Amino acid sequence: MSRESRLPIVALLLASGVVHGADGEASRFDEISIAHPRIDHRAPFVVRDQNPLLAGLGLPTTMPSKHRSGFSARLDFYWGNTALMQEQGNEAILVDAETREARVTLQGMFMNGDFDSNFGWQLQLPYRYTGSGGLDSFIDSWHDTFGLPDGARSALPRDRIRIAYTRAGARQLNTTSSSTGLGDLQAALSYEMYESYKSSLSAWLNLKFPTGDADELTGSGATDVSFLLAGQHRLSRNWSAFGQAAVTYLGEGDLLPDRQRSVVWSGMAGVGVSVWRGLSLKAQVDAHTAAYDSELDFFSDAVVLTVGGDYLFESGWRLDVGVSEDLAVEHSPDVVFVMGIKQSW
DSSP states (O other): OOTGGGHHHHHHHHHGGGOOOOHHHHHHHHHHHHHSTTSOSSOOOOOOOOOTTTTTSOOOOOOOSSOOSSEEEEEEEEEEEEEEEEEETTEEEEEEEEEEEEEEEEEEEEEETTEEEEEEEEEEEEEEEEEOOSHHHHHHHHHHHHTOOOGGGGGSOTTOOEEEEEETTEEEEEEOSOEEEEOOEEEEEEEEEEEOSSEEEEEEEEEEEOOSOGGGTSOOSSOEEEEEEEEEEEOSSSEEEEEEEEEEEOOOOSSSTTTBOSEEEEEEEEEEEEEETTEEEEEEEEEEOOSBOOSSGGGSOEEEEEEEEEEEOTTSOEEEEEEEEESSTTSSOSEEEEEEEEEEO
8 A cells, every 4th residue: 555545544543642641541441450460451463464475474473472371362353455566677476365364362371380380372273365355445445535546456457366476487376266274373382581560571482384275375385483572561551562573484385485585584563552441552563574585575575554452341351453554565465454352261
């Protein structure tokens, strides 16, 4: 999506900064967080780049910075749309696709007798769809309303699927039909390095196993390993900051194996603010280095902004709603709508 098309969203984000004065209401939910320490308050969005050609790689999602006693489960849904045509040197790519991913995450702690230990675990399993869809009309209307450029959209048919990549005159990828299926299973172990009322820091080891299918764009056909640090700090009564840094070692996959790199670096930084009762607003930037050797922007480094918020119910359920935009234009999907629900026991 163009830089101009992001202005309404950025304006909403900036406007959120003037509504954080509801200290009386926010403090009630601070008390809930203290009384129920398993609840993540002002936690970051659980996101990753939804580029359909990176879906099968083991790039980590946002990981928690502190452990919670007991057990938690969450379901995240991502609905994205990409329409672009790029050509550079002897390479060319066309991507006209919609993606939908439902990701189930289970998490817990290892017990040390009757006490919680500093070690935790997490399992993630995505179910992914790549194909045609219904977002093209909505995005076209958004551009028309604000007088924004359409880029390659005007040259592409609506609600169709086409992913094609050529190099040196040889077609290396040509997808014209929708695909769906279970993605690659991810298993992770963590060690909580530090935790206080204001700050937390954890180290994670993530393993991604090839349970998906590279031909269906649900897997890579290889085992990947990630090491990462996730941290969070409470800046004040209402404001929190969070971040993450990771390195991922990619096994030799089945999708464009001669172009795939073996190491990808990634990171995240963001802030959250409590504004009213259990409502928090938050924004974060996720970035990663290129996973493929290519001169094309869509295979290059990516920077993604996610803005939105969450609502923490007194029952402990939390609802996340947000939207992701490509700050590095045409390096990742134009737009991704994000929704998630979580509960701890």
